[in-house]
Amino acid sequence: MFAKQKEAYYNECGGIAVIVYDGSNDKKVSSTKHTVMVISVGECGNLDMITLRKNGRKDWSLFYCEQGTMTFEKTTVYPGQVWIYPPDVPQTYLLRQSDNTTYHYLHFTGNAVHEVIDSLGIPTLTPLKAPKDAFFEIFKKIKKSSVGDDGLSRVRTEYYTLRLLSLLSEESPRISKKNMMLRVTEDMSHTYPVPYDASKYAKMFSVSVGRFNHLFKEIMGTSPLNHYIKTRMENACLLIECTELTIAEIAQRVGYENPVYFSQAFKRQIGISPSVYRRIHHK
Known part of the structure; x- marks a missing residue:
């Protein structure tokens, strides 16, 4: 069935390369006592690519569109917007080189992420508005602090990630x-x-x-x-x-x-x- 989905996307999107991940090369998620722990963070873009993850990832995936557009589950995400996938949820997203897209990604886990996102009222699997300048600055701080492997760097990364989520909560409309x-x-x-x-x-x-x-x-x-x-x-x-x-x-x-x-x-x-x-x- 997934092979048919891959072929359908390839045909529908004019022959764009379809990359299928089975999770075997993902960085392993280890248990942690921290509320939030960053697995990986970075940026990508300016290419034609369809990514299919039929089993999702074992961690949380947050994507921030800086410029251009991205398509998640056939929903368009515009500059200044965020898309979040919970763990173990199938992922399908599309980039087009012609859109000149740049996006930033953050994969994270933790012993209380579900509770934090639930208490903050942050929806998942839908476009979210992010305060552009503040959000981007915190993203850069997460990248910088995640390089270190000492205790202080981990605490800083945890703090900045929670701050990032709190900004989304401030911008997200409350869903009854x-x-x-x-x-x-x-x-x-x-x-x-x-x-x-x-x-x-x-x-x-x-x-x-x-x-x-x-x-x-x-x-x-x-x-x-x-x-x-x-x-x-x-x-x-x-x-x-x-x-x-x-x-x-x-x-x-x-x-x-x-x-x-x-x-x-x-x-x-x-x-x-x-x-x-x-x-x-x-x-």
Whole structure:
């Protein structure tokens, strides 16, 4: 599947080289007692390149566009904007030499990064506005302090990285919890045929699975899994009412390989079996 994605991007972007990383050459992420620890920092640009990381990275990835444009997950990032990938999230980003792009990257980890980003209300996987001059100056300080391997250099790097994140928090619009969950339910309405994955949604907001489950139930009044099943069954009802597909075919369409298990889940959710539902609605 990933080979097909690589070919699709190559064709779509006019033959730009597609570089696929499997993570084997990434600098290894070690455990740390520090709140934040920089893995690597640098700059790049002025080239044609599509980067695909199907498994993402084990650390956090922050990209700052200084000039030109970049494209992350088919979303354009302009000068003075930032894009953040949480760990283990697939990455796809594009550079065009004709855009004369220069960008800076920061890969970091830490024992409390999730909590820091969550508490600061910094969204991920979306363009973020950065205060250009101040942000760039702190980026340079991170580069300078990360060269040293002594205790003072590590403390300085940690301080500057936290300062960088605090600047993003000051510039980022606050996203209400309700709007956060609406993003989740919108995604569920398109992806319900695939197996439910709570970690996917937790990563969208840089929180733990437990925290995500709590937030979802607090806002939506039900668990995310129950909502996912409800979405499946609502679509199953539409297929039963509007098509001549068999129950087994409908089961597969909404994500169930076993039609017996589908029928049991349908009855628990709707109150009657799929076959009875069809008889009622086909009269």
